[in-house]
Amino acid sequence: MPKVVIAGAGLVGSLNACFFAKRGWDVEVYEFREDIRTMEHVQGRSINLALSFRGKAALEYVGLKDYITEQGVAMYARMVHEPDGVTTNQQPYGHPGQHIVSINRRHLNEVMITQAEKFPTVKFFFEHKLRDTRIAEGQLIMERLNDKEKIVVTGDLLCGCDGAYSALRRSLMTYPRFNFSQEYIEHGYVELNILPKNNQFAIEPNVFHLWPRGSFCLIALANIDKTFTVTLFAPFNTFEEHLYDDTSVVQFFTKHFPDALQLIGSTELKATFNRVRPSPLVSVKCAPHSFGGRFLLLGDAAHAMVPFFGQGMNCGFEDCLVLSETLDACNNDISKSPRLELYLHKF
Incomplete structure (x- = not known):
């Protein structure tokens, strides 16, 4: 053979x-x-x-x-989270039943x-x-x-x-x-997690969660263990100027992603940014x-x-x-x- x-x-x-x-x-x-x-x-x-x-x-x-x-x-739609931390809207993928x-x-x-x-x-x-x-x-x-x-x-x-x-x-x-x-783009990324709540998904699992904020964004995708993998994409200068210590990290998420901050938790958020640096793309x-x-x-x-x-x-x-x-x-x-x-x- x-x-x-x-x-x-x-x-x-x-x-x-x-x-x-x-x-x-x-x-x-x-x-x-x-x-x-x-x-x-x-x-x-x-x-x-x-x-x-x-x-x-x-x-x-x-x-x-x-x-x-x-x-x-399965993810049947994109769920967009607005800056107020309350309003969301869904955008279905394709025809009914189609999913990624x-x-x-x-x-x-x-x-x-x-x-x-x-x-x-x-x-x-x-x-x-x-x-x-x-x-x-x-x-x-x-x-x-x-x-x-x-x-x-x-x-x-x-x-x-x-x-x-x-x-x-x-x-x-x-x-x-x-x-x-x-070509390396100007953006990097840091990965976070949303843990289960009462052994269940903390938010809707069957959608692609997106927090679009102009030059940067946050996404969250569900895992079968009921966690969510959360990723922040931002220009490296945003990380350097606005996410450089515990206080600035919490302030940044409070301003731009208040609902995500509640789900991730400030303690976990600070621990992650102290442990890792943005990775290139x-x-x-x-x-x-x-x-x-x-x-x-x-x-x-x-x-x-x-x-x-x-x-x-x-x-x-x-x-x-x-x-x-x-x-x-x-x-x-x-x-x-x-x-x-x-x-x-x-x-």
Whole structure:
């Protein structure tokens, strides 16, 4: 059977493993971090995800749509909170019954890895760092972190699914005619939480909560454990000028988000801002997405975007679906058919 090597065990990497396993391929997934299912804290972006039709279509292809959507909370509308802390209005999504699904990033990633491991042809290798790429030989040079041993990994297809700061993409930067750009926007984000009230959701769970305030905003999405993941997006100068100590943080939320402040609690609010700093948001574009007939970039490694569109994960999942359909069209003949190379330029 053909063998695919996947760099990155995030959402796109683990779903891609399911796609290839379903095709009967041997699959090896290499991840820099330790297994997130064993970690107390996971570094990196943790903003809640909104699973839409594009992402659901990819999950359905490998028989995971119903299982995955059950891990989230359906959202049928956007609920806009006004500055007075009392007035709200709802804006339905699409036609009656249509909805997107709020799902926690870490929880979804853990579920996807577990699902991929159920296929006997899938193997995960955690704590392996990509050190180099040999395009002509179709090889990745990995370093096993526990003993620093270098490992040469070869596959019929090698996929970079290792995120916006992709090590595989970075190793390809000297490839002729490879174009790459990245842009950090002026906004950062800080994540907060709303805890359950009397073991129930503290506010309506089946909507996307939004507090729009011009150049900054607050959002809240429900989790199946009855908590809400809350994220403040604001320009970095807003954080520096208006959210710099306990007093200013509470004053800022009292003025702009009084109802959210009651739900979060001033003690938790101050503790969070004392513990964390705003995280940056980056947009990445590159072309092509395929190299030497064997290497591919998918998901954020190929096209990272800021979270306001709510489509980063959905685009990455759709990449997996489009790639599978392309392999169907060329009957898995990667080396001889030009269709894979030409089609993937359009991702």
